[in-house]
Amino acid sequence: MIKSIVIVGGGTAGWITANHLAVALGGAGKSSVQITLLESPDIPTVGVGEGTVPAMRNTLAHFGIRETDFLRECDATFKQSIKFVDWVHNPGASVNNFYHHVFDYPAIYPLNTVPYWLLEPNNLKFADAVSLQGKVCDAGLAPKMITHPEFQGVTEYAYHLDAGKFSQLLANNAVNKLGVKHVKANLTDVDIDESGDIQFVKTDRAGDLKGDLFVDCSGFNALLIDKKYKVKFIDQSQHLFVDTALAMQVPYQNPDDPIASHTIATAKQSGWIWDIGLSSRRGVGYVYSSQYTDDTSAEETLRNYVGGAASELQCRKISMKIGYREKFWVNNCVSIGLSQGFVEPLEATGLLLFDAAAKMLAELLPGHKQDMAKTSRLFNQRSTYTWKRVIDFIKMHYYLSQRDDSEFWIDNRKASSAPQSLLEALDLWHNRPPSEYDFFSRFEAFNLDNYLYVLYGMEFQTNMSGIAGRYTQAEKSQEFYRRFSQQFDELKTQLEPNRKLLGRIKKYGLQTC
Incomplete structure (x- = not known):
């Protein structure tokens, strides 16, 4: 039987995995399986993943973490959308050169309004035609009221958060509530037996840590899946060009400055800038391709975006490997987090994929070692499918752009830079809108609603002439x-600005469900 699990690496990925496994196994005092997390006190985590998707609300509730505590302890704010600025046309082409990818499901039930929006020329942006959430975001309003219970609201929402504080909250929950053992030491070696399984990992100050299953959450270092098992990394830089980020923490000029209720993603000549509003500061960063610009020019672009305050702020450079592993589970070693792969921070893919992989591991975790090989094949198959579809979705943002002001955008628009699976889907959607039958797997990270918001936010053209007669x-x-x-007119009188509601929640708290 599987009696012990060792997670190598902390950070968000490690502690999300620890919580999912501990909850699935029954929690403190109820499980016969010991979970140990080994965390180096000397290696800092990447810690820039500050955006989430709505699934994070379910995850927090599943872990038994109160939304009130999360908002108070993680500098967290509400997120209802990603607002894409200057992605469609060259900057200055239009004062309305933006679109929202909101979190509310579009109005396609009981009547699918998408074909009618395509058939009827109008001035409504797609998001405004099928949802009211874009207007809620532009008005700076929160997604809920103080009277709503935890994790419930008027609109769908996720969070912006401080990644370091979030990891600490997850760690406290795993150790103090769920019985996870926390070991602070550096991994020095890995002992593998004749069958290829890891027997134990050696550390510099905690001795040998034995386990039946080992989870590699050691980030880009990939200490187990790469350094020990040499699992091939499938590079995807031919599709997704950005490979570097400069991150900056920007204080508010005034303590009552508005907090945007959405991520702002502003396209630049060689990449894009994220702008995330937390309670006490903004997280701002430039994601760019080193093939199309240099670090000095990129930093200048970022500082110009931030403005006057940027001259006194430090930039942190992060190099990124874009792609995923050929396998994610080998013998008794599973990779989760950056050791598994990375597809840039657009659409908050990092935390989304970490969380999904950890949840799948917890649900599929076998009770006996003899079932590990069968389980690993299933895990690898599902994970590979998910990664491929995520790459399609992210590439679509670049491929559909009409920008021609730099080689970066011109090259991104070439069919040779897009996965064949994306090209085939777009070819279908040129003559009919996307359907839920195009998204047949529950392992899609992004589904019909996500594609609709991005496709038609990017002004994708669907020729309805052959099917127009169906819509009466x-x-x-x-x-x-x-x-x-x-x-929306009614909601304007009920919802408060994002900062005002967050202040009241931190003072009074929310009622539990």
């Missing part, structure tokens, strides 16, 4: 548009 309820679709407008 245009008046009902217009009624949907009017209803969204009325609902």
Whole structure:
């Protein structure tokens, strides 16, 4: 039987994995399996993943973490969308050169309004035609009221957070509530037996740590899956060009400055800038391709974006390996987090994939070693599918751009730079809108609603001439548009600005469900 699990590496990936496993195994005092997390006191974590997707609410509740505590302890704020600025056209082409990828499901039930929006020329942005959340974001409003219970709101929402503080919250929960053993030491060697399984890992100050299953959460270092097992890394830089980030922490000029209720992603000549509003500061960073610009020019771009305050702030440079492992589970070693792969921070893919992989491991975890090989094949198959589809989705943001002001964007628009699977899907959608049947697997990280918001936010053209006769309820679709407008007018009187609500929650707390 599997009696002990050793997680190598802390950070967000390590502690999310520890929590998922501990909850699945019954928690402190109820499990016969000991979970140990080995964390180096000398190696800092990457710690820039400050955006999440709505699934994080379910994860926090599953771990038994209160939303009130999370908001208070992690400098967290509400996130309802990613606002893409200057992605479609060259800068200055239009004052409305932006679109929202909101988190609310689009209005496609009971009447699918998407075909009608495509058939009827109008000035409504796609997100505003099928949801009211884009307007909520642009008005700076929060997604819920103080009277809503934890993890519930008027609109779907996720969070912005301080990654370092979030890791600490997860660690405290895993150790103090769920019985995970925390060992602070450096890994010095790995002992593998004749079958290829890891017997134990050696450390510099905690002796040997034996285990039946080892989880590699050691980040880009990939101490087990790469350094020991030499599992091939499948590079994806031919599709996704960005490979470097400069990160900066920007204080608010005034303590009552508004906090955006969405991530702002502003396209630049050689990449894009994220702008995330936390409670006490903004997290701002430039993600760029070293093939198309140099570090000095990139830093100048970032500092110009931040403005006057940037001259006194330090930049942190992060090199990124874009791609994923050929296998994620080998013998009794599973990789999760950056050791598994990385597809740049657009659309908060980092925490999304860490969380999904850890949840899958916890649910599939066998009770006996004899089932590990069968389980690993399933885990590898599902994970590979997920990574490939994520790359398609992220590449789509670049490929559909109409920008031609730099070689970076021109090259991104070439069909030769896009995965064949993405090209085939887009070819279908040129003559019909995407359907839920295009997304047949529950292991899709991004589904129909995500594709709709990005496709038509990017002004993708679907020729409806061959199927226009199927849609005979245009008046009902217009009624949907009017209803969204009325609902927003009502919500404006009920919802508070993001900062104001966060201040009240931190003072009074939210009621539990």
